[in-house]
Amino acid sequence: MTKLNESEILEQLEDIKGWEYNEGALETTFEFKNFKETFAIMTRIAFECEAQNHHPEWSNVYKTLTIRLNTHDAGGVTIKDFKLAKTIEEIIESD
Template sequence: MLDKLSEENIEQRLLHFPDWYYFDNALHAEFEFDNFKDCFSAMSRIAFECEAQNHHPEWSNVYNILKITLSTHSVNGVTKKDFKLAEAIDAIVIPEDE
């Protein structure tokens, strides 16, 4: 079973994830793309990664904005699994030259 991370541990890990923030027992991020097509393309790539990790976000998309919430429902909070998926999402949506 996965262990729920402490708030202190989460805040420490978030130092390596500048696009993510923590509240309501979950990690949250919002990504803006040039257009809907680019946003939807990223969502499709993220979906394959989610399936590979067997961990699925709550997310919403309006035009070129993608909002993502990550938490591990079985522990009602954030675990290492959420950070692993956040890292994969960042690799998909954040260009290498940033």
């Protein structure tokens, strides 16, 4: 898996609104209704991460969820990160 360069990353980012390239990772923050809803979404995302064998750096404070995606094995952002970011968007939009 080869890491993408910055212009490739910025080009791919045009397809997923709300995400940005920050300090070597794709990053976004979501705000939900309350903690229960946030944690339920995190659980659904976690199953999909397992299925893709690709895992986020994330943090949750009450109803705020921050997600950072990069590919440790490649030392940067790869197409796997974009695939997972799009999946996360689908999960949240289907809610």
